[in-house]
Amino acid sequence: MSIFRTKNLDDMLAAGRAPGGLKKVLGPFDLILMGIGAIVGTGIFVLTGTGALTAGPALTISFIVAACACGFAALCYAEFASSVPVAGSIYTYSYATLGELVAWMIGWDLMLEYGLATSAVSVGWSGYFQSLLSGFGIALPSVLTAAPGAVPGVTTYFNLPALIIMLVLTAMLSWGVRESARVNNIMVAIKVGVVLLFIVVGARHVQPANWQPFMPFGVGGMMSAAALVFFAFIGFDAVTSAAEEVKRPERDLPIGIIGSLAACTVLYVLVSAIMTGIVPFQKFLGIDHPVSLALQYAGENWVAGFVDLGAILGMTTVILVMTYGQTRIIFAMSRDGLLPKKLSTVHPKYGTPFFATWVVGIAFGLIAALVPLNVLTELINIGTLAAFTLVSVAVVILRKKRPDLPRAFRCPGVPVIPALAVIFCVVLMTYLHWLTWVAFGIWLLIGLVVYFAYARHHSVLNQKG
Known part of the structure; x- marks a missing residue:
């Protein structure tokens, strides 16, 4: 059936090497810092407090469980990225193995995941930025500080700082990936330094x-926290979206994926252990700055100020990298004909998908400005877990379909490691709220309608067929 047609891998690789495409300017160090830039942000500076209320001191184990789910999937991602260094991440891999409909649905899923992640983090960034301004005696008009209905008892119409940060980073990405990577590397170095300062002082x-008690809410509480803090690891997969802009993708992509995930796991476990060791976990109720609270509790107020700065920089890099990943997935889907062709045009001077970048920045900047944070975060985790599950299945299928394909990196223990990735992801999905499942199902149904009404007929494969 046409909905299960797959793309020819050799054609995909040729498209990625075609002249006039994206510029190849990134190395392994850029990719590791890009991964850390996407991962270290809201998760470590905000979600650690909520996770502690759910798991208690066992939050450290929650992070390890979430890291295992990501780690097994990361090994699968690394094999794909080294074998098929083409923009589009899991969307592209699915198109080559599972068929067009599955690829479309996972691309549709990733558009929601990355887009809402950038919007949600922009809202968090706005809160920290306004707090920083207040320290200098500067206050924005209340109507411009949050989305409508976001603050009970306060009239708000528009979150202006959230929109502004989205537009500034969109401009940066549209001008060139090399320049964006340099800015990202500087901010990542600063925020990792801030996290290390917290570890040493705390x-x-x-x-x-x-x-004590280490696991006050039992295994259930620990697993629920793992499903929650899984959000903290979202982002390492965005590294694979850079495939066509990497100088030596076969070697550098696996280094970037696995290196960034390993570094962030160590940081998360150390921070959560120290944080719950300083402050009794019950005191994190209603706190949206748990790391700086721990330092204030310890009387280290001067370090707490640095942590707030680190949080702002951390969220900035998350927005930057997730927006980047979003645009590259849309670029790949457009090039395949599943989205309008205008979205895959490359700017002749900047070598970036200029139009797609601005569409993403403006659309999700407005969502950040107009939609409350609690609404934005509901679908992000389930979308990512679904993507990780599919890439783990796809790596096994590609092994059977194309055993001859050169693989600079091979996922060890196939099919055991991919199976473990699927099991971990599915188990974590079962701990998410049922309303999240309903909302996710509605989004996928909308995707099916768009596919059969537009994408299927405009597909490049359909034009060839």
């Missing part, structure tokens, strides 16, 4: 008594 104030 470790002196840990009271082991605060770790």
Whole structure:
């Protein structure tokens, strides 16, 4: 059936090498910092407090469980990225293995995941930025500080800082990926330095008594927290979206994927252990700045100020990298005919998908400005878990379909490792709220309608057929 038609891998690789395409300017160090830039942000600076309320000191185990789900999937991503260094991430891999309809649905899913992630983090960035301004005695008009209905009892119409940061980073991405990578690398270095400062200073104030009881809400609480803090690891897969802009993708992409995930896992476990060792976990109720609270609790107020700065930079890099990943997926889908061709045009001077970048920036900037944060975050985790599940299945299928394909990196223990990735992801999905499942189902139904009404007929494969 036409909905299960797959793209020829050799044609995909040729398209990625065609002249006039995206510029190849990124190396392994850029990719590791890009991954860390996407991962270290809202998760470590905000979600650690909510996770502690759900799991208690066992939050450290929650992070390890979430990291295992990501780690197994990361090995599958690394094999695909080294074998098929083409823009589009799991969308592209699915198109080559599982068929057009599955590829479209996962691309549709990723558009929602990446887009809402950038919008949600922009709202968080706005809150920290306004807090920073207040320290200098500057206050924005209340009507421009949040989305309508976001603050109970306060009249708000528009989150202006959230829109502005989206537009500034969109402009940066549209002008060139090399320049964006340099800015990202500087901000990542600063925010990792801030996290390391917290670890060094906070470790002196840990009271082991605060770790007892270690698992106050049992295994269920620990697993629920793992499903929640999984959000903290979202982003390493965005590295694969850079495939066509990497100088040596066969070697550098696996380094970037696995290296960034490993570094962030170590940071998360250390930060959560120290944080819950300083402050009894019950005190994180209603707190949206748990890391700086721990330092204030320990009397290290000067370091707490640096943490707030690190949070702002951390969220900035998350928005930057996730917006980048979003535009490259749309670029790949447009090039395949599933979205309008205008979205895959490359700017002759900047070598970027200029039009697609601005469409993404303006659309999700307005969503950040007009939609409350709690609404934005509902679908992000389930969309990512679904993507990780599919890439784990796809790597096994590609092994059978194309055993001859050169693989600079091979996922170890196939099919066991991919199976473990599927199991971990599905188990975490079962701990998400049922309303999240309903909303996710509605979004996928909309995607099916768009596919059969537009994408299927405009597909490049359909034109060839």
